[in-house]
Amino acid sequence: xxxxxxxxxxxxxxxxxxxxxxxxxxxxxxxxxxxxxxxxxxxxxxxxxxxxxxxxxxxxxxxxxxxxxxxxxxxxxxxxxxxxxxxxxxxxxxxxxxxxxxxxxxxxxxxxxxxxxxxxxxxxxxxxxxxxxxxxxxxxxxxxxxxxxxxxxxxxxxxxxxxxxxxxxxxxxxxxxxxxxxxx
Amino acid sequence: xxxxxxxxxxxxxxxxxxxxxxxxxxxxxxxxxxxxxxxxxxxxxxxxxxxxxxxxxxxxxxxxxxxxxxxxxxxxxxxxxxxxxxxxxxxxxxxxxxxxxxxxxxxxxxxxxxxxxxxxxxxxxxxxxxxxxxxxxxxxxxxxxxxxxxxxxxxxxxxxxxxxxxxxxxxx
Numbered sequence: 037x038x039x040x041x042x043x044x045x046x047x048x049x050x051x052x053x054x055x056x057x058x059x060x061x062x063x064x065x066x067x068x069x070x071x072x073x074x075x076x077x078x079x080x081x082x083x084x085x086x087x088x089x090x091x092x093x094x095x096x097x098x099x100x101x102x103x104x105x106x107x108x109x110x111x112x113x114x115x116x117x118x119x120x121x122x123x124x125x126x127x128x129x130x131x132x133x134x135x136x137x138x139x140x141x142x143x144x145x146x147x148x149x150x151x152x153x154x155x156x157x158x159x160x161x162x163x164x165x166x167x168x169x170x171x172x173x174x175x176x177x178x179x180x181x182x183x184x185x186x187x188x189x190x191x192x193x194x195x196x197x198x199x200x201x202x203x204x205x206x207x208x209x210x211x212x213x214x215x216x217x218x219x220x
Numbered sequence: 221x222x223x224x225x226x227x228x229x230x231x232x233x234x235x236x237x238x239x240x241x242x243x244x245x246x247x248x249x250x251x252x253x254x255x256x257x258x259x260x261x262x263x264x265x266x267x268x269x270x271x272x273x274x275x276x277x278x279x280x281x282x283x284x285x286x287x288x289x290x291x292x293x294x295x296x297x298x299x300x301x302x303x304x305x306x307x308x309x310x311x312x313x314x315x316x317x318x319x320x321x322x323x324x325x326x327x328x329x330x331x332x333x334x335x336x337x338x339x340x341x342x343x344x345x346x347x348x349x350x351x352x353x354x355x356x357x358x359x360x361x362x363x364x365x366x367x368x369x370x371x372x373x374x375x376x377x378x379x380x381x382x383x384x385x386x387x388x389x390x391x392x
Binding site (some may be wrong): 064098100101105165 | 222228229245270273275283287296311313321373
């Protein structure tokens with residue numbers, strides 16, 4: 037799940053909590069009718085008993101839906117944490133869409149990038165459509181390295197890669213993590 | 221906040237999964253006329269049947285939910301610091317790692333210790349703010365060291381480097 041999706045989810049949860057808490061507080065303080073009754077009164081129990089066993093079955097369905105929502109959320113969350121994938125290239129055709137896992141394609145670029153000792157680790161993700169794919173690069177830069185010279189290395193590695201692949205990236209996005217340490 | 225959101229989502233997912241499964245099983249058992257497994261539904265029903273809407277416990281729970289909701293809402297809607305800093309030309313630097321590196325540069329000035337750096341975006345450039353312990357007279361040296369490090373990182377033109385040096389506490 038993306039950061040924006042998390043933010044949206046928790047904004048909705050917060051709004052639900054505010055609405056619930058505000059309504060119950062208004063009833064409690066007598067600003068809304070019903071403050072004199074009990075939480076689960078006979079008016080609520082009677083229809084549930086009359087509808088037996090359908091009321092309990094409806095509750096079971098609610099429980100299954102909640103459990104499925106939890107499972108979906110868990111898979112989305114764990115998949116995002118684990119899934120440092122390499123992306124997928126997709127090409128629409130006349131009879132559907134061809135999808136290609138980009139793992140094998142990006143490893144060459146990763147090797148080229150880490151050929152420079154200033155880059156400790158590199159991770160490349162390739163997405164989009166083949167002639168003009170999007171290239172997302174994340175490099176871990178060794179302590180004390182000048183990033184000015186590094187940009188040229190990354191740019192030339194990307195140029196070599198594009199020439200070999202016969203494509204031109206529509207978007208190039210590079211994020212560098214710089215190690216803290218003594219400057220060289 | 222990003223990590224807190226991920227942890228909270230994991231907790232919410234686990235709670236939904238466990239709670240939903242428990243509710244489904246208990247409801248199916250109730251529908252079949254069997255005894256409940258874990259939840260004493262009769263006791264819960266009796267307790268909810270006794271508790272009035274104007275009870276103090278209900279008010280406390282409502283206030284807690286309201287405050288929790290407002291707290292989460294404020295945390296989610298405020299402006300977050302960006303995870304990475306734009307260095308131009310599709311190139312970005314991870315903000316935390318830049319801050320650590322600038323803190324190391326500030327701490328390398330003799331007599332300066334415990335340096336902490338926050339980098340904020342100001343227009344197209346960055347605005348670093350350094351807080352450290354040391355002689356306030358060394359502010360210019362710290363600013364120079366930070367500026368040099370920013371130059372090494374090829375950072376976009378920066379404005380003033382804000383330095384706050386707190387004198388060290390002397391041992392009694």
